[in-house]
Amino acid sequence: MKTTMMAAAVAALVAAPALAADACKDDGELVFAVVPAENAQGSIDRFTPTADYLTGQLGTKVTLRVASDYAAVIEGHKAGNIHIGWHGPGSFARAYQVTGGNVTPFAAINNNGAVGYYSVIYVKADSPYQSLADLKGKKFGLVDPNSTSGNFALRFFMDRDEKITPETYFSDVVFTGSHENAVIAVQQGTVDAAGNWWDNEEQSNLRQMEKKGMVKYDDFRIVWKSPLLAGSPLIYVNTLSEGCKTAIQDAFIHMTERSPETYAKFNDGKGQGFLPVKLEDYRESMAMIEYVDALRKKQ
Incomplete structure (x- = not known):
C-alpha cells in the first residue's frame, strides 16, 4: 500500500x-x-x-x-x-x-x-550475480505458494515488468517452506538466489536471522527489489x-x-x-x- x-x-x-x-x-x-x-x-x-x-x-x-x-x-x-x-x-x-x-x-x-514493505531477491555477496539478468538459467528459491514476498510479488513483477516466467527463466525453481529456509538455501548453495521480505537495512528477515546467530547480513546481497507492497x-x-x-x-x-x-x-x-x-x-x-x-x- x-x-x-x-x-x-x-x-x-x-x-x-x-x-x-x-x-x-x-x-x-x-x-x-x-x-x-x-x-x-x-x-x-x-x-x-x-x-x-x-x-x-x-x-x-x-x-x-x-x-x-x-x-x-x-x-x-x-x-x-x-x-x-x-x-x-x-x-x-x-x-x-x-x-x-x-x-x-x-x-x-x-x-x-x-505501512508497507518490499520483496527482494538475495544472492551470496561473493557470487558473480549482480542483477536478475545474471540469474537466467540458475537455481531459484521461492518461499511458499501463498507468500507475498516469496512468491506472489516475485511472479507478478517479473511477468509485468520483465516478461519473465520463473519456471522457464531459471533452471530449477523450488519452494523452500519458510523465509528462513530460503536464506539457508542460498547460504548452502541449494539455490543461487531466493526471494524474501525486506523493510529497510535495519529490519528484514535477514537481520532477524543475524540476531539469532544463524547468518551474517553482509554475506548476502540484494540484486532485485520490488515496488512498495x-x-x-x-x-x-x-x-x-x-x-x-x-x-x-x-x-x-x-x-x-x-x-x-x-x-x-x-x-x-x-x-x-x-x-x-x-x-x-x-x-x-x-x-x-x-x-x-x-x-x-x-x-
Missing part, C-alpha cells in the same frame, strides 16, 4: 473510551495464528507474549498456533477455528478469496507513518461479535503503550506500533493474486 495512514484515524482510536475488559467473553476461546516466517520455536518465542497479552485484554483465553504453512492458516480461517491471524498481503487476499470474504484486515505495522495485515474472522472485533483492533493499536515488551517481541522493537487498515487498502493485493492465478492457467 503506497499510503500514509491518516492521523485522524489514529486520533479517533486513541480518543475512544476504554472498552469492556471482557468484550470477547461470549465468543469463547480464540486462536491467534501466524504464517511461517521462521522456525517453529522462533515463532513460539516471538508470539506467545502476544497471545498472553490478548488474553488479558479480551477477557477470554487466546491460544497461539504456529502453522506449518500459509495454507493451514487460511484453511483455519475458513473452518472458523483460527480467529486472528498475521498475514502477508497476498496470503490475506487468498484468505479473503477462500473464505468468501469472511476475513477483515484491521491493523499493520506503523513504519514512520507509512501493502503492509502485512493482522486480520480477524467476521463471525466474531462486533464488540470483540473492536476490542481486538483496540488491543493491537494500543499494544505499544499497554505492553511495550510484548510489541518489542512481536516486531523486534522496530516500527512505531500498529496503524489501523481496512479492506480497501488491499485491493491491489487482491488484483495481484488474480493476476498470478491467471498466469498459472496459461502455463
Whole structure:
C-alpha cells in the first residue's frame, strides 16, 4: 500500500473510551495464528507474549498456533477455528478469496507513518550475480505458494515488468517452506538466489536471522527489489461479535503503550506500533493474486 495512514484515524482510536475488559467473553476461546516466517520455536518465542497479552485484554483465553504453512492458516480461517491471524498481503487476499470474504484486515505495522514493505531477491555477496539478468538459467528459491514476498510479488513483477516466467527463466525453481529456509538455501548453495521480505537495512528477515546467530547480513546481497507492497495485515474472522472485533483492533493499536515488551517481541522493537487498515487498502493485493492465478492457467 503506497499510503500514509491518516492521523485522524489514529486520533479517533486513541480518543475512544476504554472498552469492556471482557468484550470477547461470549465468543469463547480464540486462536491467534501466524504464517511461517521462521522456525517453529522462533515463532513460539516471538508470539506467545502476544497471545498472553490478548488474553488479558479480551477477557477470554487466546491460544497461539504456529502453522506449518500459509495454507493451514487460511484453511483455519475458513473452518472458523483460527480467529486472528498475521498475514502477508497476498496470503490475506487468498484468505479473503477462500473464505468468501469472511476475513477483515484491521491493523499493520506503523513504519514512520507509512505501512508497507518490499520483496527482494538475495544472492551470496561473493557470487558473480549482480542483477536478475545474471540469474537466467540458475537455481531459484521461492518461499511458499501463498507468500507475498516469496512468491506472489516475485511472479507478478517479473511477468509485468520483465516478461519473465520463473519456471522457464531459471533452471530449477523450488519452494523452500519458510523465509528462513530460503536464506539457508542460498547460504548452502541449494539455490543461487531466493526471494524474501525486506523493510529497510535495519529490519528484514535477514537481520532477524543475524540476531539469532544463524547468518551474517553482509554475506548476502540484494540484486532485485520490488515496488512498495501493502503492509502485512493482522486480520480477524467476521463471525466474531462486533464488540470483540473492536476490542481486538483496540488491543493491537494500543499494544505499544499497554505492553511495550510484548510489541518489542512481536516486531523486534522496530516500527512505531500498529496503524489501523481496512479492506480497501488491499485491493491491489487482491488484483495481484488474480493476476498470478491467471498466469498459472496459461502455463
